Amino acid sequence: xxxxxxxxxxxxxxxxxxxxxxxxxxxxxxxxxxxxxxxxxxxxxxxxxxxxxxxxxxxxxxxxxxxxxxxxxxxxxxxxxxxxxxxxxxxxxxxxxxxxxxxxxxxxxxxxxxxxxxxxxxxxxxxxxxxxxxxxxxxxxxxxxxxxxxxxxxxxxxxxxxxxxxxxxxxxxxxxxxxxxxxxxxxxxxxxxxxxxxxxxxxxxxxxxxxxxxxxxxxxxxxxxxxxxxxxxxxxxxxxxxxxxxxxxxxxxxxxxxxxxxxxxxxxxxxxxxxxxxxxxxxxxxxxxxxxxxxxxxxxxxxxxxxxxxxxxxxxxxxxxxxxxxxxxxxxxxxxxxxxxxxxxxxxxxxxxxxxxxxxxxxxxxxxxxxxxxxxxxxxxxxxxx
Numbered sequence: 001x002x003x004x005x006x007x008x009x010x011x012x013x014x015x016x017x018x019x020x021x022x023x024x025x026x027x028x029x030x031x032x033x034x035x036x037x038x039x040x041x042x043x044x045x046x047x048x049x050x051x052x053x054x055x056x057x058x059x060x061x062x063x064x065x066x067x068x069x070x071x072x073x074x075x076x077x078x079x080x081x082x083x084x085x086x087x088x089x090x091x092x093x094x095x096x097x098x099x100x101x102x103x104x105x106x107x108x109x110x111x112x113x114x115x116x117x118x119x120x121x122x123x124x125x126x127x128x129x130x131x132x133x134x135x136x137x138x139x140x141x142x143x144x145x146x147x148x149x150x151x152x153x154x155x156x157x158x159x160x161x162x163x164x165x166x167x168x169x170x171x172x173x174x175x176x177x178x179x180x181x182x183x184x185x186x187x188x189x190x191x192x193x194x195x196x197x198x199x200x201x202x203x204x205x206x207x208x209x210x211x212x213x214x215x216x217x218x219x220x221x222x223x224x225x226x227x228x229x230x231x232x233x234x235x236x237x238x239x240x241x242x243x244x245x246x247x248x249x250x251x252x253x254x255x256x257x258x259x260x261x262x263x264x265x266x267x268x269x270x271x272x273x274x275x276x277x278x279x280x281x282x283x284x285x286x287x288x289x290x291x292x293x294x295x296x297x298x299x300x301x302x303x304x305x306x307x308x309x310x311x312x313x314x315x316x317x318x319x320x321x322x323x324x325x326x327x328x329x330x331x332x333x334x335x336x337x338x339x340x341x342x343x344x345x346x347x348x349x350x351x352x353x354x355x356x357x358x359x360x361x362x363x364x365x366x367x368x369x370x371x372x373x374x375x376x377x378x379x380x381x382x383x384x385x386x
Contacts, residue, residue: 001044001052002088004037007151012385013040015074017248024111026162027089041088043111043159043192086151089164096166105130105262107339108151110140114160118142121158132177143167145264165260174258178326186215189261194268195219201309202272203252204301206294207245207316209237209277217249217258221273227300228277238281248274248315274301274310315353 005012017025022045028038043176044051055071062070092096098104115133119142122129127150130143139162142152156162173183193216202225212221226235237246241305253273254260260267276297279285285293298312 001042002085003040005040007036007038007285010038011039012074013235014081016040018041018048018051021045023051024162026111027091027164031054036071038074039165043162045159069167073102086148086155086164089155089161092165098148098166103147104149105143107164107165107167108142108161109143109165110142110160111162112138112140114158115140115142118158118160121160122154125153125157127154129202133183134176142263161293166233168323174261185261187286189267190215190219192265193219194279195200196272198270200269200271201311202274202305204274204276204298204310205245205252206276206278206314207296208241208243208279209233209235209245210249210273210275211243211246212275214246216248217246217273219274220253220269220271221249225272225274226277226302227304229297229298229300230280233237233277233280235275235277238279240282241279244316245275245277245279248313249275252313272308273296274305276301278314279316310349311329311347314349315349317340326362 003016013025013028017023024043025040026043027041055074058070060069064070064072087097108118110133119129122144128145132142132143144154146154151164174185177185210217210221211224212218212223212226226237236242250257253269253271276296278293294314301310301312
């Protein structure tokens with residue numbers, strides 16, 4: 001059941017619950033600014049269906065010793081009562097509520113001890129559920145897929161649902177899975193991947209290489225797209241660098257991997273990956289060679305596909321030669337390679353992880369994007385991190 005109570009009387013919300021009667025306050029959605037009412041949803045078991053009607057009858061016909069209507073503190077504050085619908089159990093911000101005909105993944109928060117019966121109902125109604133559930137005190141959370149109408153069928157046939165939220169970009173569900181289950185999810189995504197168009201642009205990563213055998217990376221990273229400053233290094237990633245280049249390849253290709261894993265249907269990859277291994281398999285480079293290594297790596301990628309449009313990304317940094325914000329020889333070299341030696345009259349687009357500094361309790365990650373071939377001008381952006 002769903003109750004509307006004046007926002008000024010928020011304390012009355014807790015009075016809706018009655019644990020001896022099995023009545024549970026399950027959802028109080030966030031109130032938008034300026035709203036005058038609070039909407040509270042309670043679960044009422046079958047044995048207590050007359051609980052509130054009896055409260056109302058006593059309010060109408062009985063008085064307390066002080067001469068006030070019985071149950072006045074509760075009943076007088078209730079503006080409206082109605083059967084709960086899907087929207088009434090939705091506790092995310094209202095702007096996240098999906099369109100009625102849009103099938104999405106919902107976080108379904110299950111009342112304690114009801115997960116098994118909920119799965120039985122969902123299976124009977126042919127409603128897809130993820131196998132994994134997250135356990136909280138008094139709640140289990142499982143992902144269900146469907147439109148608003150499909151979720152409404154769940155509510156009609158099950159008393160297990162306490163609240164609903166839109167499944168968002170928290171990876172905890174996948175991080176808590178066992179290796180075998182993670183592989184199943186990855187294989188499912190691989191089967192839905194659509195490789196980039198032959199004329200699609202590329203993100204060219206200057207890093208520690210990449211392990212292209214990774215099934216989620218291989219469709220966008222043909223072997224011919226991998227290069228190394230020194231051919232003796234090989235083009236694959238290195239354990240010495242903790243697989244940094246492979247991780248960067250995943251971030252560049254998918255951004256939010258959870259969205260790709262959980263959405264239904266094909267996942268179209270809109271650009272290719274290229275990798276330039278500028279870090280040796282073990283140890284570091286001679287700082288005097290940083291600029292030359294960067295230039296040589298870029299040239300190798302361009303020589304292999306001179307007509308392909310690409311953005312260079314270098315997410316590696318060095319603590320050598322720090323000069324309190326003044327240009328280093330490496331940064332000067334990076335600015336100097338803006339004009340392409342392979343494509344005359346063209347400009348390279350280079351995004352560089354420039355530095356990290358602190359500002360109060362926060363860390364600022366600073367990136368620089370060189371974009372002006374004639375002046376070496378750059379755009380600097382700061383991303384605040386916890």
